[in-house]
Amino acid sequence: MHRMTAPSLRQSQILRGALDLCLLAVIAHGPTYGYEMTKRLAERGLTTVAEGSIYPALGRLQRDGLVETFRQASDGGPPRKYYRLSPAGAVALVEWRAEWEGTRSAIDRVLADIPQTPEVNIEVTREA
């Protein structure tokens, strides 16, 4: 018997290691602020990224000098803090993307022989 994990939770766990890369990729398209990043990630299908997890990740990127920040006035609210890629961040983005693609290819190869549907899997087990 195995414990079932909710798909959203599982996806969050998978994303945890790739969130910094995703944020760098979003920021690479142009300066943006925290909430806008969550929307852009959601538009690309990453709906399970918790908004609260964006800020610690941005803090990490800022601490490591991979992003720079600047202030810009907003309509009717407090000034916005925008993030943009630093030169070190641009280099990191390229390196991390290569690492990600390598990891993804390896995982794809591992999963290549797995049938797409659970029914097929059950039949294989019964025949054995």
Add this chain to the structure above:
Amino acid sequence: MKPEREHVLSVCRTEWKRIGVPADSRDEMTTELEGDLQDAERDGATALEYVGGDASSFARRWAEERGLARARWHLLVTGLLAIVGGMPGAGLGLFFAYGWSSDTFRERFGQYKTMADGAVELVPFYPPPALILALYALAGLTVAGGAFMAVRSYFAWREDRALRETTFNLLIGTVPAVAAAAGAGITYAWYHDFQDELRVMLGIGLVAALTFALAIAALRALAVYSTRSRGRQPLALPEL
């Protein structure tokens, strides 16, 4: 401002203050979060949902990842340095409390007088109470000054961003804490008739140290949680 957003921002600020995030960073993060919470609310989310349901934990993780949460380490280092720095003053205080009451001291500083019958007698020296109190105060100030300088030297050596704020708070907090510790120690000594037994001496040190720790803890809690009780508004974002 919506009550829930205000509550979330207040909890975050309190947590940042508790874990030692410098004031300028607190203001910057508050302003950033406030703007994003406004947008999230406009799109139908609540402020608490946006930060993942636990504002305090969210604030702590954010500050930790930015490398701004250093309270525990600072408390340990500054606490030890404050104790070391305050030792000369504490020794001075113990000398005023016990050294002056010793027979050796009274005889050393006493005066020989010729009595009516021609005999020469030693009149022991008893310092006036006002002088004793003044010297106790001097010992207390030496403790506070020593502790303050020790901690300030540490922050200066580290070139820490929190130097100004931390040392200022320490300056404000140490003086009443030392006064309370000195008062408790003297009261304890007075209760035991200023006996110079080891047991009493240890008791004085323990009572003074506990009072000092309690006073610092109370002042710190007051400083941290007064932000929430006053409902202070986030300050303007500094230039980045």
